[in-house]
Amino acid sequence: MGACGPVSCIALVVAGPHRVLHIVVDVRRENLALTAAIAHELQHALEVLGDARVRTDADIFGFYKIRSLEVRGVSEVPPGLNYS
Numbered sequence: 001m002g003a004c005g006p007v008s009c010i011a012l013v014v015a016g017p018h019r020v021l022h023i024v025v026d027v028r029r030e031n032l033a034l035t036a037a038i039a040h041e042l043q044h045a046l047e048v049l050g051d052a053r054v055r056t057d058a059d060i061f062g063f064y065k066i067r068s069l070e071v072r073g074v075s076e077v078p079p080g081l082n083y084s
């Protein structure tokens with residue numbers, strides 16, 4: 001699987017001319033935490049799919065390595081940073 005946080009992962013697959021982003025979230029959480037986790041991963045989807053050059057899991061890793069802060073071993077884009 002591609003880029004993983006403590007309870008979720010994203011992975012990118014290229015299918016012909018399309019990029020397909022898989023998001024896996026651990027659903028064994030209470031509703032509010034689960035909703036927050038899904039929203040968090042959807043934000044990652046906007047970030048990753050917003051850059052057409054990102055086409056592999058390695059590209060995702062590089063995307064966050066360049067733009068992000070590392071928080072408890074997990075890379076995150078700082079709020080307000082323009083990542084496009």
Ligand SMILES: [Zn+2]
Nearest residue numbers: 005040075076
């Ligand atoms: Zn994240």
